[in-house]
Amino acid sequence: MIQQIYPAPFHNFSYELNKDFHFAAAHYIPHDAAGKCQQVHGHTYFANVTIAGDQLDDSGFLVNFKTIKELLHDRFDHGVLNDDKHFTNEDSNFFPTTEIVARVMCEIIQEYLDTTSNKPACLQVFLRETPTSYVVYRPKKERTSS
Structure with a gap:
């Protein structure tokens, strides 16, 4: 993976962990405004x-x-x-756009983190769909650890 600098979220936690990975996936956006993206197509996402x-x-x-x-x-x-069960073709809040995929990834991680004894917080998901297009998702409320 190419080394990259990501926007850093502000926080007062003692530890910050960052995990980079990539995955190949197909999707389509079931909306007229999506143009060619209404058709099934794939990306190599970098997260x-x-x-x-x-x-x-x-x-x-x-x-x-x-x-x-x-x-x-x-x-x-x-x-x-x-x-995937987190996405739908009926509600635009759950179409698998890059924005929503980043949000869902954060929610999946946070759901797991909430079950751990140390209760860390997922502060940000950076998701690159193409070499020139990416999304940064940060949950609205910053969590604090217990």
């Missing part, structure tokens, strides 16, 4: 997930990098995003 917290878990991790890969890469790689 960066930023997680932060003040406490490490019993193994000394904020969160294991492997877990992030299992939650996101293994779920979306070589699939059709429209087929």
Whole structure:
């Protein structure tokens, strides 16, 4: 993967973890305004997930990098995003646009983090769809660790 500088979210946590990965996936946007993107097509997405917290878990991790890969890469790689339960063809708030895919990735990660003893927060998902187009998603309310 190419080294890249990502926009950094402001936070006061002691630890910040960033995980880069890429995945290949197809999708389509079921809306007239999507133009050619209404047709099934694919991308090699590049993602960066930023997680932060003040406490490490019993193994000394904020969160294991492997877990992030299992939650996101293994779920979306070589699939059709429209087929995932988080997306729909009926509600534009759940079309698999880059914006919504980034939001869903953050929600999937946060749902997992909420089950951990150290309760870190997913602060940001950077998702590049093409070499010239990307989205940064940050949850509106910054969480604090317990």
